[in-house]
Amino acid sequence: xxxxxxxxxxxxxxxxxxxxxxxxxxxxxxxxxxxxxxxxxxxxxxxxxxxxxxxxxxxxxxxxxxxxxxxxxxxxxxxxxxxxxxxxxxxxxxxxxxxxxxxxxxxxxxxxxxxxxxxxxxxxxxxxxxxxxxxxxxxxxxxxxxxxxxxxxxxxxxxxxxxxxxxxxxxxxxxxxxxxxxxxxxxxxxxxxxxxxxxxxxxxxxxxxxxxxxxxxxxxxxxxxxxxxxxxx
Numbered sequence: 001x002x003x004x005x006x007x008x009x010x011x012x013x014x015x016x017x018x019x020x021x022x023x024x025x026x027x028x029x030x031x032x033x034x035x036x037x038x039x040x041x042x043x044x045x046x047x048x049x050x051x052x053x054x055x056x057x058x059x060x061x062x063x064x065x066x067x068x069x070x071x072x073x074x075x076x077x078x079x080x081x082x083x084x085x086x087x088x089x090x091x092x093x094x095x096x097x098x099x100x101x102x103x104x105x106x107x108x109x110x111x112x113x114x115x116x117x118x119x120x121x122x123x124x125x126x127x128x129x130x131x132x133x134x135x136x137x138x139x140x141x142x143x144x145x146x147x148x149x150x151x152x153x154x155x156x157x158x159x160x161x162x163x164x165x166x167x168x169x170x171x172x173x174x175x176x177x178x179x180x181x182x183x184x185x186x187x188x189x190x191x192x193x194x195x196x197x198x199x200x201x202x203x204x205x206x207x208x209x210x211x212x213x214x215x216x217x218x219x220x221x222x223x224x225x226x227x228x229x230x231x232x233x
Contacts, residue, residue, distance in 0.1 A: 029094055029119030037095035037139075041075075046101070048074055052081035053136045054211025055165040055226050059204065060085075066131030069155055071120055072138045076102025076113070083111035087132070090114045092123060121147045131160040137167060140187040149192050153200075156231045161203075164189045168207045168223035189227040196229055204228035 027034055041047055056078055065086035070079045073091035075098050083089045083106070091113050093099050099117055106113050116123055120140060133155045140148035156162050166189050193205060210224045 027094075027096065027117045028124075029122040033119060033141075034094050034096065038097045041095050041097040041101075046075065047098070048077060050075070050077050050105070052078050053165065055208075055224050056134055056136055056163065057081070058211070059161075059163050059226065059228050060132065060134075063132060063161065066160075067129065067157075068132040068134060069125070069130040071133065071135040071140075071152070073102060073115075074098050076105045078134065078136060079113045080106050080109050080111040082134075083113050084109065088114075090116060090130070092116045092118060092120060094119050121151050125151070125155050127154045128157045130155050131157055133160070133162045135162075135164045137165060138187065142185055142187055142191070146191065146195065148187050149195050152192060153195060153231075158231055158233050160231050162192070162227075162229045162231070164192050164227045166225050167210075168225050189225045193227055193229070199232050201230045201232055202227070203230055 060082075065082075066088065068082050068087045068089050070082065070089060070091040073079045073093045074095075076091065079089050079091035079102065089112075091102065093102070093115070094117070096117060099115055102113070103115060120138075133152055135152060138148075140152075142148070152162060152164070189205075193202065196202060205227050207223055207225050210222050
């Protein structure tokens, strides 16, 4: 079962093999971002609930399994759930601490996942490669050129689906005192939908109550913004 991270080839072609070590690391991205997320994950033995996100489960129910990109896979719960549901999963994450946990969880679950230690805009993903691109509560930094948003769109294959889910109300929130986190610095679903042209059909764009897994750092958020769009060509 593949359970390592290999980063010496283009991201979507980094196929772990049985003769490689359990964690062959070679991060692609901003070291400062990696270090920040490693520090966050290191504060707890488990940061998230270990259960798949409810919006993901609901929105893929009518989709036939194919190739999926899990953007910001964290400790691997969504990636593992997708793999066990028959999807060919590539899971992308900047935190090596989180990926080490994900690898172990996948092995214990008997799930086969292709792990990539990289930032979304640094991963050199082949364009149009995924039938589903899932970004659940992604921490994607905004840039003047909307680099992250364009990377999400570019990864979706013709006929495929882009699913972006985020906490509702974040647009109105500001950086907390003594915190470096400011929601205004990060990509929101509305910024992605603003880039959708005639090659896309919006299937869902709404706020809804969140199906909250027990435990985990995001359990205090109770409503989601869900954007689901299909690439027509």
